[in-house]
Amino acid sequence: MRWIDTHCHLDAAEFSGDVLAVRQRAREAGVEHCLIPAVAPRYFLAVREMAHQFGDSYALGIHPLYVGQVGQGDLVELERALAQHRDDPRLLALGEIGLDFFVPELCTPAMRAHQESIYRAQLLLARRLELPVILHVRRSADRLLKHLRELAPPGGWCGIAHAFNGSEQQAMGFIELGFKLGFGGALTFPRAVQLQRLASALPLQALVLETDAPDIAPQWIYRTAQERSQGQSQARNEPAELPRIGAHLAALRGLPLDRLAEQLRHNAEQALPGLSRLLDSKP
Numbered sequence: 001m002r003w004i005d006t007h008c009h010l011d012a013a014e015f016s017g018d019v020l021a022v023r024q025r026a027r028e029a030g031v032e033h034c035l036i037p038a039v040a041p042r043y044f045l046a047v048r049e050m051a052h053q054f055g056d057s058y059a060l061g062i063h064p065l066y067v068g069q070v071g072q073g074d075l076v077e078l079e080r081a082l083a084q085h086r087d088d089p090r091l092l093a094l095g096e097i098g099l100d101f102f103v104p105e106l107c108t109p110a111m112r113a114h115q116e117s118i119y120r121a122q123l124l125l126a127r128r129l130e131l132p133v134i135l136h137v138r139r140s141a142d143r144l145l146k147h148l149r150e151l152a153p154p155g156g157w158c159g160i161a162h163a164f165n166g167s168e169q170q171a172m173g174f175i176e177l178g179f180k181l182g183f184g185g186a187l188t189f190p191r192a193v194q195l196q197r198l199a200s201a202l203p204l205q206a207l208v209l210e211t212d213a214p215d216i217a218p219q220w221i222y223r224t225a226q227e228r229s230q231g232q233s234q235a236r237n238e239p240a241e242l243p244r245i246g247a248h249l250a251a252l253r254g255l256p257l258d259r260l261a262e263q264l265r266h267n268a269e270q271a272l273p274g275l276s277r278l279l280d281s282k283p
């Protein structure tokens with residue numbers, strides 16, 4: 001089986017000591033390809049070099065959790081980097097961008113307005129450069145959808161609403177605009193009933209799989225609040241966990257694992273049209 005981790009922050013500080021071993025473990029577990037999204041201009045070089053080193057791919061963008069530190073100059077830098085690397089076959093998307101209305105500091109009226117202006121500017125760039133978009137959605141689906149509808153390119157959008165955790169109506173909103181929905185470790189918790197219901201009921205063609213490593217640890221490595229209060233840090237998620245998360249999704253959908261992996265691979269190629277030529281064509 002060949003899996004694709006459509007969202008994996010291999011450039012994160014949590015991996016700085018052993019990223020080679022992390023990527024190798026993922027490969028041994030059957031993860032053929034990782035998309036590494038950048039979160040701010042200072043990571044652009046690292047994600048590009050990693051994607052080339054590992055035979056993976058990357059996206060460039062400004063993440064909503066970083067917009068407090070960025071201004072117009074960073075948008076100029078993003079535009080310049082996208083132009084400079086537009087012929088790089090491993091640059092597959094603009095991302096990670098979006099809106100975060102969960103973190104309190106980002107929810108003041110001024111910060112909401114700033115987030116939305118940086119988000120819109122990046123959507124316009126994606127539209128102009130005809131790039132797929134990797135979206136960060138946290139308590140912000142309706143607002144993200146509003147801007148996507150207003151700025152939709154004539155042929156529709158393309159990309160992934162990552163770590164999706166909204167309503168069925170919101171899910172269908174993204175799907176109708178051309179997006180796939182990214183599911184990962186959050187699915188694996190018994191209490192995640194609503195998310196599991198969505199992952200089993202949505203059209204199979206609309207789903208992609210991701211770890212969001214080092215974040216969103218699946219249930220089997222997650223440390224509870226009590227464990228953390230006793231001094232353990234939150235476990236580090238890794239792309240090698242992807243196949244086991246895939247097994248959860250296969251069980252939810254009542255599908256054989258190989259058939260699910262094949263379909264998800266196809267979905268990822270649709271969400272990221274540049275991906276096909278990077279994948280090993282051998283079965």
Ligand SMILES: [Zn+2]
Pocket residue numbers: 007009037096212
């Ligand atoms: Zn992310």
